[in-house]
Amino acid sequence: MPFDCHTQPLSATQARVLATLLEKSRTVPDSYPLTLNSLVTGCNQKTSREPVMQLSDSEVLQALDELRQQALVVEIGGARVARWEHNFERGIGVPSQSAALLGLLMLRGPQTAAELRGNAERWHRFADISSVEAFLAELHERSPDKGGPLVTLLPRAPGAREPRWAQLLCGPVDWQALAQAGTPGEAAGDLSSPTLPTRVQALEAQVAALQDCVQRLCAELGLPAPQPMSPPGQE
Template sequence: MDADPVEIRALGCLIEKQRTTPDQYPLSLNALRLACNQATNRDPVVEYDESTIRDALTRMSDRGWVRLASGPGSRAVKFRHLLDEALRVSPSELAVLAVLMLRGPQTPGELKQRSERLYPFSALDDVERTLGQLIERKLVARLPRQAGQKELRYQQLLGDAAEAAQTAAPEPAVTDDLASRVAQLEERVTRLEAEVRGSSQPL
């Protein structure tokens, strides 16, 4: 799938607001803009205008991910997501996808903590099981562990492929050069120690 960053952000916001503020859902274009641009629970923080978001909604409508909707007595045009229907994902899978869309690559522990308002995972094993199901359907990928990272991270595959590839790229290969330098230093130390022992022999 090749959804762009604006689509991914808007879709994640629609899922989030459906769960966290159901009385305000579906969302108007302005409400969706505010959700996309909010500074909390977002990575990266963006500043999209309504025109940019409207274009993204049109593209997602063509994908079958979003449709127009209006709340009772509402005059404003509103939007709701159809991702659970389009991809046939469960509530737990939808929650994980939403957090990955809004915050980028995450560890299972981060997903459990940050999805609390979207879905009540009872244990870390439940998160990992959900990730496994999404991986089988090629909706999520496990990223290679990078230097200094203790836990594996996971990335959604609905879009941002370039970002995912960049995130998964290995650290620059400096190991061989470093090992060579260490070996040279060890050899030099050994030679100096031998010279010192030789010079300390009695005449």
């Protein structure tokens, strides 16, 4: 029977372990299957993870045991140390392209189709955004006999150009919590995405500097200086 996320959703730890195995199988195939130590390191890495987690060996081992019972991971006995590999495509019942999208959503949280295409570069090269959207639509319209939908389209956030997709392998999405958290790049202290007041102040400072430069040039050339522009609402 296909995995049904609506009756047996994954925990956050299980999702991180499963998605990390899926990621490493595609990005570092020479090191795959993973030892427990490598898997814990991958789960806790600080890049390409949302949220960043700090899982212990025992927590990862417990998640592996639970995932094994659901036929989502397999233990490979080695001569010196056990290794682990995922059984994602067969266990969930999806093609490799859809598995890549679900893995990225589990590792990085909600994303737009364009973000998914860019982040999937090392997992699977999608021809264009339309192809990503086609696989997302297929996951969204998954029939009940196959376990039901695996992704959902979130309401467009204020000021956002495109809506984001979220995975349902961990159960229903808490839209209110996501709205309070904001979209990636809006977190406090993220200088790569300044707030509107900050951007306005920066632009006003640039305009003032340009006005000073124009006035100096006019004075040197003996030309009448243009009337300085007043900020909006101060005419």
